[in-house]
Amino acid sequence: MSSSVYVAGTGIISAIGNNISESLNTFRNHQSGIAKTQYLETRHRETFPLGEVKFSNEELAAITGLKSGLSRTILLSYYAAKQAIESLPENLITTLRTGFISASSVGGMDKTESFFEDFMKDEQSGDLRKVQHHDCGKHTDYVCEKLGIKGFITTISTACSSSANSIMLGARLIKSGKLDLVIAGGVDPLTRFTLNGFNSLMIVDRNQCRPLDQSRQGLNLGEGAAYLVLVSNKIATAYNLEPLCELTGYCNTNDSHHQTALSDEGNGPYLAMSGALKMSVLNTSDINYINMHGTGTQNNDSAEGKALVRIFGQTYPPLSSTKSFTGHTLGASGAIEAAFSAVAVQKGIIYPNFSFTEAMHGLSVYPQVKMLENQEINHVLSNSFGFGGNCTSLIFSKIRA
């Protein structure tokens, strides 16, 4: 008999707050975290507003006690992971069979960019300490060593669905009985590499992004990190943990259409959402809120909207894209939105969409525009889709009595 998977803690940092309670206040006050960048050194500073974490590397280092020369990836990841395990009983993660699964799409690219400026002038120059942060697994190891986690540790990179997949893997490892507790999530810092990459694809909005809106012009990049503490129901009982909710469904699919675009009909999203619903043994009417992938690009929002209507018809539940507040945090977005979704179930919240005026033509999809609290929320669906056709949907549910 496989066990249930509970969410026993969250750690989160993004442009809208350095923990859950700050993030909720930002939603409540309806303030977008997207603004002119303060820390990313880019020539596009005046052109593209970004969802930047409101700390410099030096400040993050001072708060965490880490060295400021580390990649922003490590600093953000450590900040969120440490927060996630704070509420756990002391020594729990070293007592149990604990795993750590992180995710990132660019790894320590912020440092590699800086290294390359020197390296390109002379291949024997450039500070090697910078480039040693390059690979996506570096931050994972660094954080685990600091937190004293050993044993099963890994890193996933499936573009913008990366950290939804680390949560899914964590749940599967607990269900299979291989691990008792998994800290799962992901991180991505703002980098010139990703900003210029998305800009070269002409899908970055020069203004505040407008996900799910007819007038949308693209995404705003963001940054951050989030981790969920996942445990089996047995562990939750044995250690008197107070779980937020249960992870009842998940599904990973591939759209198999194009390297950077979803199919018109949203086949991958359709399969991911329906697969997660099937696993949870839920009807569409059981879902009380959907946290959309909702990047603000023409392609994503239209494909996701079509897939949504294919599954839910016109009786879809309240939905929104929280990326309109945080920006698109790429490899971190799955976990950041999973944390929001888990808290939505715990506290009965429906999150707003920041900027919405007109529904996409041909699709009557209207997002929630004001934050709602004290709602009866039993099940929340969270979508994460990415380049390479990687689609993952997660469902968080009230713990069954």
Add this chain to the structure above:
Amino acid sequence: MSVYINGIGVISPQQSFDKNVLQEGFIGKEGNKWLSVEPNYSQFIDGKQIRRMSRIIRMGIVASLLATREAGIEKPESIIVGTAFGCLEDTHSFLSKLVQYQEDMLSPTAFIHSTHNTIAAQIALLFHCRGYNSTYVHRALSFESALMDAMLLIEENSADDVLVGGIDEITDASFTIMKRIGFYKESEVNAENFYIPGKGSVAGEGSAFFSLSRIQTASSYAKIAEVESYSFMNGNEVVEKAKELLLRHNIVQPDLLISGHNGDGANDKENDFFAEAINCKNRLLKYKHWCGEYATASAFATWLGAEILKHKTIPNCFSEFLNPDERLNTILIYNQHKGIHHSLILLNHAEL
């Protein structure tokens, strides 16, 4: 539960895309940068498509095709890739243009193909595969993580067959940087002096894909009994884990240990310690003098282990190391990196 390897495709510094290499024997490599011997890609992929693909994508696509064809699979249900560094060539291309043109006038082509999941994505496109798709990027444990996930998919009945691979490429920039860091030897190395302890190893690369299934077929190579990876454990702790793993499978001693010795003194000391501790010093096969060192080289080792278990007589390429008539039933593959990452893959004869 059993997971069978039913098809394998390998591109490596040996002519491994052609399985005749097993009888003809491996060649002794020379130098300190061992690139793959690549097939004529136009035999496998449409010419127009090839031109759009970087080397690592080509190596991934063709190894996938070889593995699935051999297994008789038209379309894999799930695709999982392990790659420590991903698409370095495209990453380097976009990054250097970004620096050169100071964030201006950039073409998206290299960026599009720079993400680590491009290989698994391109394979999914090739096969029109809408099933489970993931990419592991965890350094020396990237392939092991992918393999572990594949085994779990089959175990939990989420898939009947999974295509799983380990892949990494050398680029000029990565070679220069890793050499400066001290990963590679300064001197030229050949198969004869490969294991003379020094500092660093030889740059290798490769792509090895496996078609796994819960069903045994005429093409089955071996069974994967278990995959485990351990981070931040010391040698003694890993030996304990290995003994527990073997015990779970009622194995007193594996018939062969395939070990990741790479000519780096510190690395080989860890590997020697392990081999001795599990009594395998005299039943040891080292392989990195054939493929060089790279983060997903354990995928190459898994290919070798599978071939040794499949054939009634041990292929010629191993004649120096193994008695051709010996019947091997269990092979343990041990890989470690800097005493931080360790992994064990246990392969059993398909009939066991």
